[in-house]
Amino acid sequence: MPKINGNEIRPGNVLEHNGGLWSAVKVDHVKPGKGGAFAQVEMRNLRNGSKLNERFRSADKVERVRLEQKDQQFLYEDDGMLIFMDSETYEQVQLPSELLGDRRPFLQDGMTILVEFHDNEALNATLPQKVTCRIAETEPVVKGQTAANSFKPAILDNGVKVMVPPFVGQDEDIIVNTESMEYSERA
Numbered sequence: 061m062p063k064i065n066g067n068e069i070r071p072g073n074v075l076e077h078n079g080g081l082w083s084a085v086k087v088d089h090v091k092p093g094k095g096g097a098f099a100q101v102e103m104r105n106l107r108n109g110s111k112l113n114e115r116f117r118s119a120d121k122v123e124r125v126r127l128e129q130k131d132q133q134f135l136y137e138d139d140g141m142l143i144f145m146d147s148e149t150y151e152q153v154q155l156p157s158e159l160l161g162d163r164r165p166f167l168q169d170g171m172t173i174l175v176e177f178h179d180n181e182a183l184n185a186t187l188p189q190k191v192t193c194r195i196a197e198t199e200p201v202v203k204g205q206t207a208a209n210s211f212k213p214a215i216l217d218n219g220v221k222v223m224v225p226p227f228v229g230q231d232e233d234i235i236v237n238t239e240s241m242e243y244s245e246r247a
Contacts, residue, residue: 065118069122074126076124077122083106085111086102087099098117106183129177130174130177131173132175134169134173137157142160142167144182160185167187173185190244191238196230197214198213198224198230199212201228210226211223211226222241232246232247
């Protein structure tokens with residue numbers, strides 16, 4: 061595994077640190093008036109989800125881990141575990157549903173997502189950036205309300221609340237950005 065300097069750590073990097081695998085969530089480069097510069101890194105453990113704040117000086121060396129990425133098909137949820145299947149080998153893997161956090165409602169049956177592996181151990185799952193959802197409930201369309209840059213609340217078929225433009229009505233399909241949890245466009 062390649063070793064990188066402490067000042068080369070970027071958000072999204074996976075590091076082997078203190079005997080565990082950590083994903084860098086947030087990185088702040090700090091240059092104090094006195095002393096050497098360092099990177100303040102907020103990390104999340106990929107195995108148990110715990111968080112850690114750590115300082116790395118530019119002289120510190122850290123192991124950067126490359127994860128293998130495979131497309132997996134979502135099958136079902138059982139006792140808080142999400143079951144995925146490799147569409148080529150038909151092998152099944154389980155991941156805890158807390159891994160997706162507030163994006164969990166966007167996971168749909170049969171959806172193909174990206175699962176990251178380290179030595180055949182499934183560690184992380186990433187939803188597609190854009191997902192099509194149906195609006196279950198919103199205010200009716202009002203003519204002439206498109207002049208201002210305004211949005212109205214809507215509840216999607218998966219129970220998530222998003223803000224949509226005034227011209228979007230009930231029972232319409234829209235595309236939602238899963239990273240920002242915001243309306244993207246009409247489907």
